[in-house]
Amino acid sequence: MKSKITLKELAKLLNVSVSTVSKALHDSPEISPKTAERVKELAKLHNYRPNPVAVNLKKSKTGTIGVVIPNISNSFFARVLSGMEAEAQKHDQQVITYISNESLEREKQICDLLTSGMVDGVLIAVSEETQKKQAYDHLYALLDYDIPVVIYDRINLGLPADKIGVDDEKSFYEATQFFRTKGLHKVGLASAIHHVGIGQLRIKGYEQAMQDEENLHTVTSTKPVDLKSKIRNLIVSEKIEALLCTDFESAILATRVAYEENIKIPEDLKLIGYISREVAQYLTPSLSYIEQHPQELGIKAVEILNNRLDGKYKTGEFEEKIVSTTLVHLESTGF
Amino acid sequence: MKSKITLKELAKLLNVSVSTVSKALHDSPEISPKTAERVKELAKLHNYRPNPVAVNLKKSKTGTIGVVIPNISNSFFARVLSGMEAEAQKHDQQVITYISNESLEREKQICDLLTSGMVDGVLIAVSEETQKKQAYDHLYALLDYDIPVVIYDRINLGLPADKIGVDDEKSFYEATQFFRTKGLHKVGLASAIHHVGIGQLRIKGYEQAMQDEENLHTVTSTKPVDLKSKIRNLIVSEKIEALLCTDFESAILATRVAYEENIKIPEDLKLIGYISREVAQYLTPSLSYIEQHPQELGIKAVEILNNRLDGKYKTGEFEEKIVSTTLVHLESTGF
């Protein structure tokens, strides 16, 4: 039970002033080596640690950054968080985590909390509901404050802030092209997130790559049952040769349909999904996927935030960075 | 750009003292209704929010709790975190997240940070490496401080602290019994975490339930290749009828082996895994699993911590709670 010792108590024990102790511990050149040593020795003995709350008050900052995560069960975001935490550590910042659960209401509450000055900066991925309803008022309110905001992952919402995202459009363009160069032309796309920004970008990438094909084979729905039957149609009736899935749900449904219909992957159907490595490698067959490098995204998000905090960017001008994706081949593409 | 207004500025604008403003905003009965109203009006107009750092300094607390997570990609822990965040919110506490990545070194650093008074309390699941090396000094150091610690999930390490865990032993006892009541007696167990506390408890549960059987069928290894071949042996040569897996890795390997050996699940082999719902339901076939209710565990962990902070427990006596598990049947058990 070493209850925390303060500067004042240390000063009294040493018979010097509080200022002297503080300076000594900060290696101020004002202090004589002899005194400095005495002070440090006693500080060590008592395991003195400056009270971070007091230091922060004095320095008018909080030493923390706030991270808003839409869905922590999604291992993409879990790994983004892991990157953020690692990078924040390097800057001696603590990461305060807020989970919006893809809920607009919750996101509003969180933004409200954030404006009270709990944190020096905010990293946020906007919730699905917010995007669907295009209700961005609370975000503009947050931006209106002096608090720096970096939007990560879900970036194409037109908000005036620094951004770091994934190259969604290009990744799907390339994945589609990949199939075509392999001689497959009946390439389909399934999506359960066609209503949110990143989904739209992925679909756009696919359409770009398919523009000289006669038919697109796109199916979308937010209802699993619906989407499943549409996918079944794509596979069984339209007999597509390859399928791109924009998200976890559509990828799983496609795998399921193939299993149920006895369609062999990758022999009869090739599959690429936009899912995380954690899951991809353990599906049967394992699913070729687009690696988004979430850890790196998290690291860069914190870098951008700190650049902003350090005044390295001009006010009114916003940084926008993109992390490139990698197509990782597992069993479902057979290459 | 509404830069933050302070009590002092508010006081000046109103021509009253800082104390009056502060009291008015706290609905102190000392203040006349008229003044109170004036103050609140202006505060609202300027969107006044008390500086949380200053409030905390005054109250000698931090308003935050620290959560140490061994592996955030494990959706069990992700969901625990989600429960913690939700419950902390109710107590107006912020959650600071630290990720140890199952590393002893990192865990030491984190504990060191934590002792500096960044947080009012700590929730920790001890890293695998720490358990393997039984290096608990940094944890004792943390406990030696006045800072309350709740150990969650990985609790049977003999550390003197409040604890909240999962009923590991009982869950496997019951799962084993379940198979036996169904007439299956050649029940095996595979584990890649036999060296850590929770793994040992699960194995113990299995052994308890199997004590009147002639043979146990236990295979363990931390090396995937090794474990896989041992599992293959269990399935192919020993022809077990059912298999319990203590962890994600062994469950996946078992599914893989069955797939490769053309063993039908659940017809030829029944499988139960200790994995999270997220993954279980999407495997092919979907895997019956033991639901640990991570969210609830997270909520209770924060409740215990706050009881401790509120002095509801006696010093020297420790709380220990257990969250019951549920066996969830999906395709792999066929019931």
Added chain:
DNA sequence: CTGAAAGCGCTTACAG
């Protein structure tokens, strides 16, 4: 009912 003062634990410009 209002305000001056002390204090939470620190840092730092200033005086000696």
Added chain:
DNA sequence: CTGAAAGCGCTTACAG
């Protein structure tokens, strides 16, 4: 080289 003072933004016991 050392220390007294002011101040970060708040709360609250005390005096008036």
